[in-house]
Amino acid sequence: MTDRRLTVVIAILASGVSAVATSFAIYATTEDFLVSSFNYLLLEVLPGAFVSSIIQQFGNLALELSLIFSGGVLSVILGVGAFVGFRLGVRVAPAYDPVVGFVLAGVVILLPAVLVVGSITAVVPSALVGAGVLTLFATLPRSSAPTEFDADRRTVVTSVAGVVAFNVVAHALGLTRRDQRAERELQERATRLEAEHLVEAVEDHGLEGEGVKPLIADVGDFFQVDINPSPPALEADTWSLSVTGLVADEREFAYEDVLEMETVHEYKAIRCLSDDIDGDELDMALWTGVRIGDLLSEVEPEGEYAMLTGADDYFYSIPLSDLEDSLLAFGMNGLELPAGHGYPMRVLVPDRWGKLHVKWLEEIEIIDAEEGGYWEERGWHGMGPVNAVTKIDRINRPGDRIQIVGHAYAGGRGVDAVEVSIDGGDTWEDAELSEPLPDPDTIRQWRYEIEPDDEAEGFEIAARTVDGDGTVEPEERTDPFPDGATGWATRSINA
Ligand SMILES: Nc1nc2c(c(=O)[nH]1)N[C@H]1C(S)=C(S)[C@@H](COP(=O)(O)O)O[C@H]1N2
Numbered sequence: 001m002t003d004r005r006l007t008v009v010i011a012i013l014a015s016g017v018s019a020v021a022t023s024f025a026i027y028a029t030t031e032d033f034l035v036s037s038f039n040y041l042l043l044e045v046l047p048g049a050f051v052s053s054i055i056q057q058f059g060n061l062a063l064e065l066s067l068i069f070s071g072g073v074l075s076v077i078l079g080v081g082a083f084v085g086f087r088l089g090v091r092v093a094p095a096y097d098p099v100v101g102f103v104l105a106g107v108v109i110l111l112p113a114v115l116v117v118g119s120i121t122a123v124v125p126s127a128l129v130g131a132g133v134l135t136l137f138a139t140l141p142r143s144s145a146p147t148e149f150d151a152d153r154r155t156v157v158t159s160v161a162g163v164v165a166f167n168v169v170a171h172a173l174g175l176t177r178r179d180q181r182a183e184r185e186l187q188e189r190a191t192r193l194e195a196e197h198l199v200e201a202v203e204d205h206g207l208e209g210e211g212v213k214p215l216i217a218d219v220g221d222f223f224q225v226d227i228n229p230s231p232p233a234l235e236a237d238t239w240s241l242s243v244t245g246l247v248a249d250e251r252e253f254a255y256e257d258v259l260e261m262e263t264v265h266e267y268k269a270i271r272c273l274s275d276d277i278d279g280d281e282l283d284m285a286l287w288t289g290v291r292i293g294d295l296l297s298e299v300e301p302e303g304e305y306a307m308l309t310g311a312d313d314y315f316y317s318i319p320l321s322d323l324e325d326s327l328l329a330f331g332m333n334g335l336e337l338p339a340g341h342g343y344p345m346r347v348l349v350p351d352r353w354g355k356l357h358v359k360w361l362e363e364i365e366i367i368d369a370e371e372g373g374y375w376e377e378r379g380w381h382g383m384g385p386v387n388a389v390t391k392i393d394r395i396n397r398p399g400d401r402i403q404i405v406g407h408a409y410a411g412g413r414g415v416d417a418v419e420v421s422i423d424g425g426d427t428w429e430d431a432e433l434s435e436p437l438p439d440p441d442t443i444r445q446w447r448y449e450i451e452p453d454d455e456a457e458g459f460e461i462a463a464r465t466v467d468g469d470g471t472v473e474p475e476e477r478t479d480p481f482p483d484g485a486t487g488w489a490t491r492s493i494n495a
């Protein structure tokens with residue numbers, strides 16, 4: 001590489017890095033900061049699976065790493081832009097160089113920067129500094145032609161030292177002006193994006209089949225069961241969660257306190273105890289929240305059970321060990337938890353019926369004995385694991401074939417197989433299943449095709465689930481009341 005080429009590369013980097021540093025000095029971590037905005041765009045266009053795996057591997061560090069990466073990429077883009085703009089300017093108006101070069105360099109920096117940040121005024125200082133630094137390197141005291149990046153080595157080194165000094169000062173300024181809130185907003189954004197990506201990722205796990213239930217229900221389609229006609233109207237600002245009773249230290253957690261804890265995402269289905277075999281009270285979502293065990297470790301509980309109470313006075317007691325594994329969720333499918341599903345926060349207990357997932361949670365009282373819950377006082381049972389269930393969603397007839405699609409759920413045991421019989425239960429074959437998700441407490445789609453048979457006049461279809469423990473769903477039909485419905489899904493169809 002000749003010295004001139006090296007000077008060009010140095011000029012490009014110095015220009016881009018200084019433009020970014022200027023933005024950092026002025027906007028610290030706010031939305032007008034070039035790198036934050038660029039990072040946000042980048043997170044959105046990168047493949048979801050890639051982003052998720054990075055965030056899972058590196059945790060909070062991933063955000064810092066992605067900011068550094070974004071800053072680097074952006075510096076190169078802006079620096080190259082400035083160089084191209086400058087050369088163009090010098091070429092079209094040689095008489096006015098380097099002034100026109102400087103102006104065009106600035107314009108070419110502005111274009112991508114405005115696209116990233118969405119505001120011209122926020123990026124003008126960066127464009128000025130970036131174009132200025134590039135022009136400086138182009139016109140350093142020279143021996144031959146002007147504006148040719150052709151200074152002697154010592155001058156270049158001195159200029160680089162100046163640029164480095166500027167960058168150090170700019171970063172120091174940015175760091176002192178950086179405010180914690182903006183950083184948390186960025187963190188929350190990353191969390192939300194990660195959730196969105198995890199939701200999208202599930203689409204790749206789904207089975208093709210007309211009318212099959214989507215693995216993740218849209219928030220608006222997710223079934224809802226409430227003891228009141230309208231949900232309690234709560235505000236995150238004034239909401240708090242008290243942990244009381246048998247604890248070393250009673251504590252009250254504000255919404256922000258919970259957000260500061262380690263965030264987890266979890267795919268989980270909810271099934272209501274009143275869901276019949278052919279009912280519609282089973283849906284799955286991606287939930288975002290914190291592990292309740294993390295929260296409890298701050299209060300040192302001294303009892304065996306916990307009484308959970310919602311703002312609507314709905315209540316359930318559950319064993320402390322179950323509560324520790326539960327999620328305190330504030331996000332659903334990458335969105336803020338909707339009012340109808342428990343805003344601002346709700347509980348999700350692994351492998352338990354929907355009724356235990358107390359919404360609008362306001363109090364956890366640590367107690368020493370089981371005290372039942374709202375529906376127990378009304379004759380219902382079912383404090384244990386969710387019954388397995390197999391649902392037939394649709395019977396399709398593409399061409400002369402018969403295709404049956406459905407979904408299955410077996411609580412925390414997971415669905416190992418769905419078996420289908422077309423002769424009323426005498427013989428069984430495995431249906432095809434959607435890929436398992438990382439969390440077992442989820443639904444799986446299934447699909448089964450009946451081979452055309454000229455003899456048959458009709459089929460007695462039955463479908464049953466084998467759970468992760470190898471237990472086959474029993475044939476016997478029972479009503480949802482009081483222990484939850486059981487029995488195979490069945491249909492009679494003509495050939
Ligand atoms: N506070 C409160 N939590 C509640 C309920 C309720 O009425 N109030 N209903 C429960 C029942 S019976 C079920 S099945 C689930 C349903 O959750 P979803 O409405 O988000 O689907 O919430 C449970 N949590």
Ligand SMILES: [Mo]
Pocket residue numbers: 225271272273274354355
């Ligand atoms: Mo329920």
